[in-house]
Amino acid sequence: MKVSKDQKKALLRKMVEIRLFEEEVETLFQQQRIPGFVHLSIGQEASAVGSCAMLRKDDYIISTHRGHAHILAKGAEPKYMFAECFGKVTGYCKGKGGSMHIADFSKGILGANGVVGGGFPIMTGAGFSIKLRGTDQVGMVFFGDGASNRGTFHEAVNMAAVFKLPIVFVCENNRYASTSPAEKMVAGGSIANRAHSYGIPGAINDGNNVLAVRESVAEAVKRARKGFGPSIIENETYRYKGHFEGDRQRYRTPDEIQHYRLTRDPIDRFETQLLEDKVVTQKEIDAMKTAVAEEIEDAVRFAEESPLPDPHEAMQGLFVNP
Amino acid sequence: MAVRELSCSLAVAEALMEEMERDKTIFILGEDLVSNGGIFGQFRGLSERFPERIIDTPISETAIVGSGVGAAITGMRPIIDMHFADFVTTAMDEIVNQMAKLRYMFGGQVKLPLVLWAPDGSGLNAAAQHSQCLENWFVHVPGLKVVVPSEPADVKGLLKAAIRDDDPVIFFQHKKLFGQTGPVPEDKYIVPLGKALVRREGSDVTLLTYSRMTYFCREAARELAQKGIQAEIIDLRTLMPLDFVTIAESVKKTRHAVVAHEACVTGGFGGELSARITEELFDYLDGPIVRVGARHVPMPFSPCMENYVLPQVEDIVAGVMKALKR
Numbered sequence: 164m165k166v167s168k169d170q171k172k173a174l175l176r177k178m179v180e181i182r183l184f185e186e187e188v189e190t191l192f193q194q195q196r197i198p199g200f201v202h203l204s205i206g207q208e209a210s211a212v213g214s215c216a217m218l219r220k221d222d223y224i225i226s227t228h229r230g231h232a233h234i235l236a237k238g239a240e241p242k243y244m245f246a247e248c249f250g251k252v253t254g255y256c257k258g259k260g261g262s263m264h265i266a267d268f269s270k271g272i273l274g275a276n277g278v279v280g281g282g283f284p285i286m287t288g289a290g291f292s293i294k295l296r297g298t299d300q301v302g303m304v305f306f307g308d309g310a311s312n313r314g315t316f317h318e319a320v321n322m323a324a325v326f327k328l329p330i331v332f333v334c335e336n337n338r339y340a341s342t343s344p345a346e347k348m349v350a351g352g353s354i355a356n357r358a359h360s361y362g363i364p365g366a367i368n369d370g371n372n373v374l375a376v377r378e379s380v381a382e383a384v385k386r387a388r389k390g391f392g393p394s395i396i397e398n399e400t401y402r403y404k405g406h407f408e409g410d411r412q413r414y415r416t417p418d419e420i421q422h423y424r425l426t427r428d429p430i431d432r433f434e435t436q437l438l439e440d441k442v443v444t445q446k447e448i449d450a451m452k453t454a455v456a457e458e459i460e461d462a463v464r465f466a467e468e469s470p471l472p473d474p475h476e477a478m479q480g481l482f483v484n485p
Numbered sequence: 486m487a488v489r490e491l492s493c494s495l496a497v498a499e500a501l502m503e504e505m506e507r508d509k510t511i512f513i514l515g516e517d518l519v520s521n522g523g524i525f526g527q528f529r530g531l532s533e534r535f536p537e538r539i540i541d542t543p544i545s546e547t548a549i550v551g552s553g554v555g556a557a558i559t560g561m562r563p564i565i566d567m568h569f570a571d572f573v574t575t576a577m578d579e580i581v582n583q584m585a586k587l588r589y590m591f592g593g594q595v596k597l598p599l600v601l602w603a604p605d606g607s608g609l610n611a612a613a614q615h616s617q618c619l620e621n622w623f624v625h626v627p628g629l630k631v632v633v634p635s636e637p638a639d640v641k642g643l644l645k646a647a648i649r650d651d652d653p654v655i656f657f658q659h660k661k662l663f664g665q666t667g668p669v670p671e672d673k674y675i676v677p678l679g680k681a682l683v684r685r686e687g688s689d690v691t692l693l694t695y696s697r698m699t700y701f702c703r704e705a706a707r708e709l710a711q712k713g714i715q716a717e718i719i720d721l722r723t724l725m726p727l728d729f730v731t732i733a734e735s736v737k738k739t740r741h742a743v744v745a746h747e748a749c750v751t752g753g754f755g756g757e758l759s760a761r762i763t764e765e766l767f768d769y770l771d772g773p774i775v776r777v778g779a780r781h782v783p784m785p786f787s788p789c790m791e792n793y794v795l796p797q798v799e800d801i802v803a804g805v806m807k808a809l810k811r
Binding site for chain 2: 223254255256257258259261264266267268273274276277278281282283285286287288289290291292293295296314315318319321322325326479480481482483484485
């Protein structure tokens with residue numbers, strides 16, 4: 164599949180934006196300026212960016228507790244995301260959601276969901292909605308290797324397959340469900356292979372290769388948009404950080420993390436490739452990174468300068484018609 | 486307004502027919518809806534009229550209820566058939582963590598116009614897993630509205646209101662009342678959510694009730710009248726939002742209250758009502774608030790044991806005597 168130079172540059176820029184966003188979240192959390200739980204997907208950027216690159220603005224995504232990357236890749240603005248992480252009134256959810264529950268319905272982001280496997284059945288409903296309204300939208304639901312073992316996965320994939328719902332199930336197999344290794348918890352060894360028992364396509368990708376992800380997802384999105392039904396994509400990847408910020412990570416060694424960082428990093432690899440192919444120069448990359456870093460800095464400033472909600476606002480917005 | 490006798494079952498079908506005719510975003514999702522018109526006949530005729538919008542699904546309650554949530558946040562107005570209210574347990578995450586939370590948690594970005602239609606209650610010798618009244622679980626969860634109708638006219642009017650409401654509504658309809666008939670207006674009408682109704686006026690005690698127990702309270706009121714006690718019956722109709730204004734007016738007048746529901750007494754809605762009346766109307770009370778409900782066991786199968794566990798008319802009468810300290 165032909166990918167233009169500009170498209171490649173955009174893919175790299177988005178991955179860098181996500182990386183810098185999350186590194187900033189990590190710092191702010193460590194400085195105790197962000198409260199609550201924070202789950203980072205540093206190292207997994209190619210999966211989010213390659214997948215969302217094939218979606219239109221009116222397509223839907225549902226993300227997970229580890230959701231910053233998907234939300235940014237679908238077009239959410241960092242300043243409103245930071246504001247939400249800070250619990251500010253200017254945040255996407257007016258400070259009621261936090262890092263785990265960011266949504267932007269104007270961009271088809273039906274929310275990050277704090278319940279592991281909670282997104283599957285909701286996207287099934289969005290699929291019914293698309294079918295009944297007669298549009299050619301597509302829904303993409305992100306999940307981890309851990310969520311693939313929830314009953315919601317089976318019910319939703321079966322339902323989507325039975326009704327040929329326009330859904331792409333994107334698994335990010337980062338090898339650990341919280342502290343539990345996928346090889347000990349996932350029967351059959353592959354999540355994508357489960358697709359065959361539902362009679363739908365399943366594909367396993369190098370999830371740290373953004374172009375490979377993009378190509379594989381493009382096929383699944385095309386199929387869904389044409390009304391041929393769902394697919395399962397499994398992007399093999401790795402998270403550099405703990406399950407949550409503060410995780411002591413006794414289930415793996417620092418060497419293992421270092422191995423992935425040095426040899427499989429999705430951003431480093433793509434940069435090297437683009438330099439080799441003369442798509443970009445090192446100077447352009449440096450300038451781009453500086454620009455993104457400034458954007459992130461501005462976004463943090465917006466969030467920090469934003470007011471906290473009036474505590475009474477906690478009582479607003481439960482019902483449309485109270 | 487002209488009226489005719491209609492069963493609760495036909496009241497449901499009529500409400501759905503009228504609403505689906507009016508609004509193309511309404512669809513019904515659930516198990517076994519099409520071939521027999523639903524297990525209680527409540528969907529009869531609908532699939533012929535709206536073949537695309539009555540969808541039979543696999544037995545996947547989690548995905549069915551979750552689909553309701555997903556469809557509601559993307560512009561549809563789904564009605565989810567829970568088959569039996571007892572099966573809410575198979576979709577509790579979708580109800581409690583998703584349906585009830587998404588609007589609030591996402592800062593009001595989205596609305597969830599959804600009806601979860603759940604036939605509940607005992608009296609059919611259906612034993613422990615098909616007989617429960619679980620309404621109070623959902624009253625406890627912020628973000629859900631809870632409707633518990635008794636008479637066919639309310640079934641129709643409240644269901645229409647629930648469908649038009651932009652918030653998620655759990656609509657508990659008592660299984661034993663599907664064949665129950667009553668006068669239903671010919672003209673189109675709505676019964677708003679959150680409005681209780683005084684079914685019988687009285688001056689001596691307020692009977693707070695809903696769903697099937699409303700009928701039991703009427704019989705109890707007749708017996709009490711023979712003893713010279715005039716009971717006022719308030720059919721709550723909606724537990725969330727709750728019409729406490731109507732409750733307070735009555736309790737201030739009668740100075741005594743008895744709550745009667747079919748659910749277990751312990752942890753039931755009667756406890757909440759009793760506490761709130763005590764907190765807000767203590768100075769008006771001349772006696773204890775008495776709760777009448779099922780005994781604290783799973784519903785047994787054998788009809789004689791089921792009747793023993795369920796609250797009966799004489800339990801309501803006894804409850805009133807206790808409240809009046811007679």
